[in-house]
Amino acid sequence: MEPFIPQLVFIEPQALEYQLGQELKQKFTDMGLEIRETTSHNQIRGIPGDNEFQQYRNAKSTLVVGVRRTLKFDTSKPSAEYAIPLATGCMGHCHYCYLQTTLGSKPYIRTYVNLDEIFDQAQKYMDERKPEITRFEAACTSDIVGLDHLTHSLKKTIEFIGQTEHGRLRFVTKYHHVDHLLDAKHNGKTRFRFSVNSRYVIKNFEPGTSSFDERLEGARKVAAAGYPLGFIVAPIYMHEGWQEGYHELFERLSNALQGIPLNNLTFELIQHRFTKPAKRVIEKRYPKTKLEMDEEKRKYKWGRYGIGKYVYPTEEAQNLEQTLRQYIGSFFPEAEIEYFT
Numbered sequence: 639m640e641p642f643i644p645q646l647v648f649i650e651p652q653a654l655e656y657q658l659g660q661e662l663k664q665k666f667t668d669m670g671l672e673i674r675e676t677t678s679h680n681q682i683r684g685i686p687g688d689n690e691f692q693q694y695r696n697a698k699s700t701l702v703v704g705v706r707r708t709l710k711f712d713t714s715k716p717s718a719e720y721a722i723p724l725a726t727g728c729m730g731h732c733h734y735c736y737l738q739t740t741l742g743s744k745p746y747i748r749t750y751v752n753l754d755e756i757f758d759q760a761q762k763y764m765d766e767r768k769p770e771i772t773r774f775e776a777a778c779t780s781d782i783v784g785l786d787h788l789t790h791s792l793k794k795t796i797e798f799i800g801q802t803e804h805g806r807l808r809f810v811t812k813y814h815h816v817d818h819l820l821d822a823k824h825n826g827k828t829r830f831r832f833s834v835n836s837r838y839v840i841k842n843f844e845p846g847t848s849s850f851d852e853r854l855e856g857a858r859k860v861a862a863a864g865y866p867l868g869f870i871v872a873p874i875y876m877h878e879g880w881q882e883g884y885h886e887l888f889e890r891l892s893n894a895l896q897g898i899p900l901n902n903l904t905f906e907l908i909q910h911r912f913t914k915p916a917k918r919v920i921e922k923r924y925p926k927t928k929l930e931m932d933e934e935k936r937k938y939k940w941g942r943y944g945i946g947k948y949v950y951p952t953e954e955a956q957n958l959e960q961t962l963r964q965y966i967g968s969f970f971p972e973a974e975i976e977y978f979t
């Protein structure tokens with residue numbers, strides 16, 4: 639998997655008032671990319687494509703350089719107190735991705751250049767909560783690692799959190815382009831997680847992302863660089879032969895991590911879920927997907943804003959949870975399983 643290069647770049651004029659905005663403009667000009675101006679990163683017009691399908695594909699390789707105006711951080715994740723907004727959107731094409739619905743008609747990738755303002759806001763949240771630790775999640779609305787070789791804003795965030803007393807940073811990725819992050823002064827305060835799955839799920843549902851082996855190569859590098867390491871197994875999906883598929887996953891993980899000190903390894907387990915609006919969008923954008931989304935085979939779970947999710951029925955979910963806990967227990971007895979949801 640080659641590192642992401644946008645086909646088209648939009649820049650907000652205000653972004654050029656920031657040093658990072660200037661640097662990115664120069665960089666993309668030197669790379670020979672087409673650059674256009676946009677008045678707002680929330681209203682991008684003129685993404686090429688004759689129909690919605692093509693426009694969606696092109697949007698996923700369009701990068702918008704903008705200023706983040708809403709500085710209030712979102713708080714809705716199980717793994718952190720706040721989502722730190724560095725970017726929105728992703729170049730990947732995972733069929734099940736929840737960004738398909740949460741980003742609606744704006745699937746293009748946005749990166750924000752007003753990092754100092756974002757860090758000031760993060761500092762306020764930390765000050766409010768201290769002496770409690772405050773955890774920030776940087777991958778709620780994008781796969782930030784997949785973009786960071788261009789912007790280095792994640793690297794700056796890792797170093798910002800590294801010098802705080804009460805801050806912790808975490809993010810998850812399906813990309814292995816981590817080399818520029820290896821010398822970041824993280825001070826052990828950033829947990830670097832990789833998203834992993836069975837061969838079946840990666841092969842059928844995760845186009846446009848790094849392969850399993852590449853992700854493991856990334857994991858080995860960041861662990862060697864002293865980052866606390868974690869894996870998110872998501873979505874856990876009941877395909878034919880899923881028991882063998884997930885057993886093999888942990889076996890391959892454990893083989894690949896031989897000899898790497900893994901004190902403090904964590905796992906997070908998230909079963910597959912979908913909403914009705916997501917199902918409609920997925921069927922339109924990935925019409926040939928094998929992703930099973932049959933409401934009859936699922937349990938309905940009430941959700942926020944009246945949009946409920948379809949998860950596995952209780953017994954199946956328990957079976958998934960117990961099976962994966964057992965595999966992790968046997969291959970990684972020291973690891974902590976943070977949650978199953």
Ligand code: SF4
Pocket residue numbers: 728729730731732734735736737779780781812847
């Ligand atoms: S890599 Fe993550 S954010 Fe990107 S499309 Fe896949 S699931 Fe979505």
